[in-house]
Amino acid sequence: MNQSARREDIPGWLTHIVVPGFNLLLAFVLSGILIAVIGENPFRALSLLIKGAFIYGDSLGFTLYYTTNFMFTGLAVSIAFHCGLFNIGGEGQAYVSGLGVALVGLYLGHLPVLIVIPLGIMAAALFGGIWGVIPGYLQAKRGSHVVITTIMFNFIAAALMTYLLVEVLIKPGQQSPESREFAPNIWLPYAHDVMNWFGINMLSTPLNLSFIFAIIVSVLTWGLIWHTRWGYEMRTVGQNPTAAVYAGISTSRNIILAMFLSGAVAGGVGINEIMGIHHRLLLDFTSGFGFVGIAVALMGRNHPFGIFLAALLFGVLFQGGTELSFDMPKVNRDMVVVIQGLVILFSGAMESVFRPHIIRLFVRTRTAIAAPAE
């Protein structure tokens, strides 16, 4: 590519706003064509999507509820990524974290709120962290590739949880493999309950306190990665393990640490779903959020703020897509997945395809504008 312009000449807004925006636009244009092909009006679809994500009574709550999950899983992927690890196991880590919450909820649920809620959060982080740290340990000490082991751990998590729910934790006398409901002490307050305390009427949605918690975790992650020695060590290991060793940084220690933190943050899904919404342990409550987290982290460039935006985008796509398939029967859930896939494809995988062209166009335009003035 014609990189005549030096890197610092390219303003940040171009690479951080225009390029992703252009990619997103392309994804939507292509989705629009697809929707037109199956015989629906793409503009009506878009308006339904937006209304379904923000405007209808309870839609914003649902959007932010999805966003909460994606923030946790996106942050989890990004923490491991900064240490040079590709954690595909967010799904399994989130799933097992639900077990941690459930054990606290089922056996310690009678404790006072101020004890049991922190306990539940810690249990989620601990269980998710353990599920991340085992592959981390195997990578650091035994050289088993973390991509392979984390994928395998997703299946082990599924098998473990199904076994426990079918044989051990199931509420007796029912078909559905679900535990009994926890005592209300461990329920996180819903957003609509909080709003009602202040006299604001809000329709009931799954949005709960976990959203605030996700924002706190985002800030903490940002601080950890860029403003602590730990974060610096982790990034060094991620960018150049040889240099890290030369500088006296233990790679294995950082790999294990990063995988623990990654799993612990993925455990936020367990907090949101099990403590916040279902108040009982059930099968497959993670519903693929762990995998979407990979795309969220990629799109968000592994930066907490970028991850927030990407998580919000996916929240909009999930919630808006749901409303879309309610109102447009032809746009079924598979079509919604196609639209999500296009967004991931253009914004994540093909992110740098158009970037050089846009930058070149920008540089040329600038020179063209600047030239007559000289």
Next chain:
Amino acid sequence: MKQLFVAAVAALGLTLAAQASAQDFSPAIVFDMGGKFDKSFNEAAFNGAERFTSETGIAYREFEITSSAQREQALRNMARRGATVVVAMGFAQATAVEKVAKEFPDVKFTIIDAVVDLPNVQSVVFKEHEGSFLVGMAAAMASKTGKVGFVGGMDIPLIRNFAAGYVEGAKFVNPDITVYQNMTGTTPAAWNNPGKGNELARSQFDRGADVVYAAAGGTGIGVYQAAKDSGKLAIGVDSNQNYLHPGTMLTSMIKRVDVAVFNAFATAKDGTWKGGTQVLGLAEDGVGYSIDEHNRSLITADMEKRLEAARADIISGKITVTGYSN
């Protein structure tokens, strides 16, 4: 069957009369994660709903959920948008139905495969173990090796109930019979993994089984293919799947989910819909085995006689099928 059939016919007659007043009648159905084209449970429901539409001309709203939080959302959305009756497919929706039905006491809810005890909820459950008992008998009678197999989908109590009834039926015919049992997996992907179903069936054939029963949704397709390729016999589930491979499909354990869905819509429309629990077993023709032109040659007259006798005995209570209980 008779009761259901009478209800269906009655509903049909009434629908024609009630066409004009039916403008504001709006049925809805929420499929579970398997999706409406799973060739099995959800698809049977879809067929029932489609039949309602083709017979009455009334369109229905539908939704296929993709995550657990959507169950409640979908049911609530249907109720809010003015659905008269909402059918919820699958035991996993029980909690969501319980919650939403309380919020919308004027909307009728019908849940299939689970029991929710509320005045505006109709619960329809099936005695899968009774139907499985009969196909287990058929398997044992058709087996020459004294070994038969079972391939389940996801390892949950519901599927264990199929397996338990099947084993009881097989042992009823031949107390010394060996029954191999495999579950496909522990994730919902187990409902749609024909490749693994194929392998599991083959391994059971290799160990000497010559009849395999699949209760595994879309995974069953692989099981039936394996039976066809090895010249062995397979038993279908939920829908009548005999037509898939005529000659190697011994029979199918039919679960009339389609009738249940159709009836929920039709009775809600003519005003005879009632809350409460319906348990559909052999006596109600909610479950059964299928004989049609595709498997006529595989079921001998003697087999059919014994199956019919056992059927009558189960209905009369002379034989009790325990099934799986936790």
